[in-house]
Amino acid sequence: MTAKTETNVRKLPPCRAACPAHVNVQGYVALIQRGKFKEAVEIIRRDMPFPAICGRVCFSPCEDACARVNVDQAVAIRGLKRLVADIERETGRIKSEPIPKKYGEKIAIIGAGPAGLTAAYELAKLGYPVTVFERMSETGGMMRYCIPEFRLEKFVVANEIAYIKDLGVEIKTGVEFGKDITIQTLQDEGYKAIFLAIGTQLGMKLNVPGEDLEGVINAVDFLRTVNLGEHVEVGERVAVVGGGNTAMDAARMAKKLGAKEVTILYRRSREEMPALPHEVELAEKDGIKFYFLVAPKQIIGENGKVKAIECLRMRLGEPDESGRRRPIPISFSEHQYEVDMVIPALGQVAETSCMPKELLNKEARAPSIKVDPATLETNMLGVFAGGDIATGPASIIEAVGAGKRAAVSIHRYLQGIDLRSGREEVEETTWVKNWGYINKKERRYEPPVEKPRLSFEETREYLENLKQHAMFEAFRCLGCGPCAECLANLELCEGDKAVVDETLCIGCNVCAVVCPFGAIKKNEKEIAQVNEDLCKGCGICAARCPEKAITMKKLPNEKILSLALAIVKG
Amino acid sequence: MMELENFNVVCFMCNWAFCQEEMQIPSDLNIVRVMCIGRIDPAIILETLEKGMDGVMLVGCKPPDCHFIDGNLQAERAVKMLRKLLKLTGLETERIKLLWYSPTDEKTFAYYAKKFLKEIKEIGFSPLKRGAPKSKLLVNVLAAKNAASDFRLRVLLGREKELTEGVNVYGEKFSVEEFDALLDEIVTEEFVRHKIHVLTKTEPLSVKALADVLEMKTANVLRHIVNMRRKNMIALDHVEGTTPLYKALEVK
Numbered sequence: 001m002t003a004k005t006e007t008n009v010r011k012l013p014p015c016r017a018a019c020p021a022h023v024n025v026q027g028y029v030a031l032i033q034r035g036k037f038k039e040a041v042e043i044i045r046r047d048m049p050f051p052a053i054c055g056r057v058c059f060s061p062c063e064d065a066c067a068r069v070n071v072d073q074a075v076a077i078r079g080l081k082r083l084v085a086d087i088e089r090e091t092g093r094i095k096s097e098p099i100p101k102k103y104g105e106k107i108a109i110i111g112a113g114p115a116g117l118t119a120a121y122e123l124a125k126l127g128y129p130v131t132v133f134e135r136m137s138e139t140g141g142m143m144r145y146c147i148p149e150f151r152l153e154k155f156v157v158a159n160e161i162a163y164i165k166d167l168g169v170e171i172k173t174g175v176e177f178g179k180d181i182t183i184q185t186l187q188d189e190g191y192k193a194i195f196l197a198i199g200t201q202l203g204m205k206l207n208v209p210g211e212d213l214e215g216v217i218n219a220v221d222f223l224r225t226v227n228l229g230e231h232v233e234v235g236e237r238v239a240v241v242g243g244g245n246t247a248m249d250a251a252r253m254a255k256k257l258g259a260k261e262v263t264i265l266y267r268r269s270r271e272e273m274p275a276l277p278h279e280v281e282l283a284e285k286d287g288i289k290f291y292f293l294v295a296p297k298q299i300i301g302e303n304g305k306v307k308a309i310e311c312l313r314m315r316l317g318e319p320d321e322s323g324r325r326r327p328i329p330i331s332f333s334e335h336q337y338e339v340d341m342v343i344p345a346l347g348q349v350a351e352t353s354c355m356p357k358e359l360l361n362k363e364a365r366a367p368s369i370k371v372d373p374a375t376l377e378t379n380m381l382g383v384f385a386g387g388d389i390a391t392g393p394a395s396i397i398e399a400v401g402a403g404k405r406a407a408v409s410i411h412r413y414l415q416g417i418d419l420r421s422g423r424e425e426v427e428e429t430t431w432v433k434n435w436g437y438i439n440k441k442e443r444r445y446e447p448p449v450e451k452p453r454l455s456f457e458e459t460r461e462y463l464e465n466l467k468q469h470a471m472f473e474a475f476r477c478l479g480c481g482p483c484a485e486c487l488a489n490l491e492l493c494e495g496d497k498a499v500v501d502e503t504l505c506i507g508c509n510v511c512a513v514v515c516p517f518g519a520i521k522k523n524e525k526e527i528a529q530v531n532e533d534l535c536k537g538c539g540i541c542a543a544r545c546p547e548k549a550i551t552m553k554k555l556p557n558e559k560i561l562s563l564a565l566a567i568v569k570g
Numbered sequence: 571m572m573e574l575e576n577f578n579v580v581c582f583m584c585n586w587a588f589c590q591e592e593m594q595i596p597s598d599l600n601i602v603r604v605m606c607i608g609r610i611d612p613a614i615i616l617e618t619l620e621k622g623m624d625g626v627m628l629v630g631c632k633p634p635d636c637h638f639i640d641g642n643l644q645a646e647r648a649v650k651m652l653r654k655l656l657k658l659t660g661l662e663t664e665r666i667k668l669l670w671y672s673p674t675d676e677k678t679f680a681y682y683a684k685k686f687l688k689e690i691k692e693i694g695f696s697p698l699k700r701g702a703p704k705s706k707l708l709v710n711v712l713a714a715k716n717a718a719s720d721f722r723l724r725v726l727l728g729r730e731k732e733l734t735e736g737v738n739v740y741g742e743k744f745s746v747e748e749f750d751a752l753l754d755e756i757v758t759e760e761f762v763r764h765k766i767h768v769l770t771k772t773e774p775l776s777v778k779a780l781a782d783v784l785e786m787k788t789a790n791v792l793r794h795i796v797n798m799r800r801k802n803m804i805a806l807d808h809v810e811g812t813t814p815l816y817k818a819l820e821v822k
């Protein structure tokens with residue numbers, strides 16, 4: 001990697017810094033506080049095209065980073081996002097206008113999952129002609145074909161993709177990379193840059209005898225078939241093998257399709273399960289059973305059909321490289337469960353047969369494309385890759401982040417700009433160190449898992465009620481980062497900062513005491529100094545400074561006074 | 571519409587306190603938006619009153635919701651101090667109102683605005699309307715404004731939270747009542763000093779003359795004068811017979 005030549009560090013609040021797509025959380029939450037729901041969605045769309053999707057199924061690293069956890073609980077960021085996206089949809093169709101093409105260079109994107117679609121969205125916004133090639137008949141990748149309808153409704157996915165399409169992105173479905181098109185043919189057709197975002201589509205095998213019996217179906221294949229709308233014969237007693245989110249989805253789906261008993265078999269204990277606790281809870285609510293510390297040894301069949309699964313008991317040894325304790329089989333602990341369906345859900349791997357060998361990452365254990373993590377360049381000039389194909393199975397928001405990074409790289413590549421120099425980096429900035437004085441407030445908004453069926457009038461009432469809750473919840477945000485850039489009230493707050501007249505300051509420290517954000521400190525000369533990254537322009541210091549040494553750049557006392565007096569008549 | 575009928579009412583409003591429907595705001599109401607209601611300098615409010623404003627409404631977020639953590643409580647402290655000052659001037663304290671407004675309030679903002687206007691109409695026009703002859707009241711309001719601009723009250727206001735919630739360098743903690751008593755005392759002292767300053771600005775005055783106007787004992791007036799001389803607020807102008815006359819100095 002070349003040395004950093006020039007840096008361009010952006011200071012962001014913890015939520016935004018933690019989000020792989022750096023969505024302006026503090027900004028849209030601030031807008032929700034003011035009841036500006038539509039504007040809030042617009043703020044989200046500046047950073048990514050999937051507010052409604054992520055509002056439902058994002059793993060929300062923002063909430064994990066939320067500073068409010070130090071006081072009580074994280075702000076319900078994901079719920080708020082879902083709400084504003086739903087309000088927008090319910091109160092009128094969202095339409096986007098085609099963006100005029102500014103550049104002539106054609107760009108090809110392979111795979112219409114979140115990574116590919118985000119890159120297309122960003123590049124279209126920049127003014128490039130973009131074509132997305134997708135092998136399946138419909139777009140959305142895992143969001144369309146794997147995540148079950150009960151967590152992510154397909155019309156939501158379709159809506160958000162339609163928005164991208166309307167910007168002028170061309171999407172060609174039913175085109176398979178490696179068969180219908182290759183890097184060579186695309187380059188011959190005049191595509192100047194290529195982004196590979198084909199994800200990881202193959203379900204991992206159990207690698208035990210009996211895996212080809214009728215009644216064994218991999219979790220991703222199972223979910224995909226269901227999502228394609230095809231009929232799947234579900235057994236009476238189903239065993240799902242694995243402890244990740246895919247296992248939870250597959251188990252819940254099997255149950256919803258009519259299985260009497262669904263059991264998740266996991267080789268470690270509950271603590272080591274990679275699935276999110278929330279997902280596990282939902283699975284338990286649906287009546288899914290869990291057997292821990294068991295691993296399949298073989299699947300036993302009868303007349304070519306699954307009859308039982310034989311397992312070994314496990315115990316936990318020392319932590320392995322993943323940090324979780326390694327399961328060790330206990331000898332002679334074989335036992336059987338009678339089942340008529342087995343769903344292995346051990347994770348996904350990439351299909352690499354479709355691409356040139358030189359792109360592959362030879363060091364990695366699982367097949368993947370080798371990329372520079374910062375720029376997403378591959379070993380081939382003009383070819384970029386990102387999303388699950390580069391990282392292994394991850395998440396939507398990481399794929400979105402990759403799509404954004406790829407778009408920046410491709411734009412730089414096409415315009416002959418260095419891929420690294422001056423590229424934006426982010427740094428977490430927050431004002432709070434001492435939490436003691438912040439009032440505890442209950443988390444007031446949990447979005448309903450499923451929206452009730454309501455009439456038109458009821459829907460309005462329902463939404464009004466949700467809006468109220470959302471505004472209260474938004475007020476829990478401490479706004480702990482620098483300015484939110486929400487542009488909620490441009491003329492008022494854009495860039496307002498406190499300025500100290502050093503000749504007047506006497507170092508009394510009142511400003512430092514009243515500043516809610518600790519943005520003012522005395523320097524070694526006992527003179528107040530404003531940290532511009534933390535100052536949010538509230539002006540409380542200017543209202544209290546005993547020597548009137550502090551003024552606000554945009555809204556000084558004199559201006560407030562003259563605005564107030566403008567009306568006074570004799 | 572508010573039906574202002576020549577009443578001058580201004581509403582300082584937190585950018586975050588009102589939501590949803592800006593339309594709810596009566597079009598003829600003079601609104602000055604600020605980032606946080608805690609941003610309003612008490613001296614500004616007194617100056618608007620001095621210039622003849624009939625009513626001043628402050629609208630902030632209902633605690634504990636404040637975009638700036640506790641800026642709304644800063645406003646509450648300022649209003650408390652303002653009321654104490656106003657009481658000394660003789661102007662109706664009801665001319666200032668602090669409203670906590672929440673976007674999820676049942677009543678609209680317009681409801682509260684109209685209610686306030688009604689209250690102001692009941693009190694009547696401000697006696698300080700522009701063009702009114704310079705009166706005792708004006709002197710008082712000027713003195714209050716200057717007191718609110720001066721160091722001591724501002725420091726006290728700025729430090730109230732620290733003093734009542736934390737512990738000072740001597741390990742003492744003030745109860746809210748103790749602080750209130752202290753505030754009363756300092757508000758009164760500062761008001762008298764600034765009144766002396768305003769009065770001696772136009773003509774040099776003796777302690778006796780000041781005591782008559784202030785309705786105070788001469789000894790107490792003298793105590794203030796000594797203090798004010800030390801702070802370069804006032805100086806001996808000349809002596810008439812054996813009576814010294816004092817004149818205000820320009821404060822920076």
Ligand SMILES: Cc1cc2nc3c(=O)[nH]c(=O)nc-3n(C[C@H](O)[C@H](O)[C@H](O)COP(=O)(O)OP(=O)(O)OC[C@H]3O[C@@H](n4cnc5c(N)ncnc54)[C@H](O)[C@@H]3O)c2cc1C
Pocket residue numbers: 057058059110111112113114115116133134135136139140141142143146147148175176177178197198199200201220223245246249354386387388389393394395396397399
């Ligand atoms: C069951 C399940 C549940 C999940 N739940 C969540 C969740 O709740 N939250 C979350 O954040 N993440 C979740 N994920 C993970 C998330 O879906 C993925 O990390 C994300 O979709 C990866 O995006 P991607 O664009 O890299 O790949 P994908 O979404 O896999 O998209 C790749 C696209 O490329 C296409 N493609 C593949 N090969 C070719 C080819 N040769 N030619 C042309 N096109 C091709 C595919 O058809 C697909 O449309 C889940 C995953 C699974 C399997």
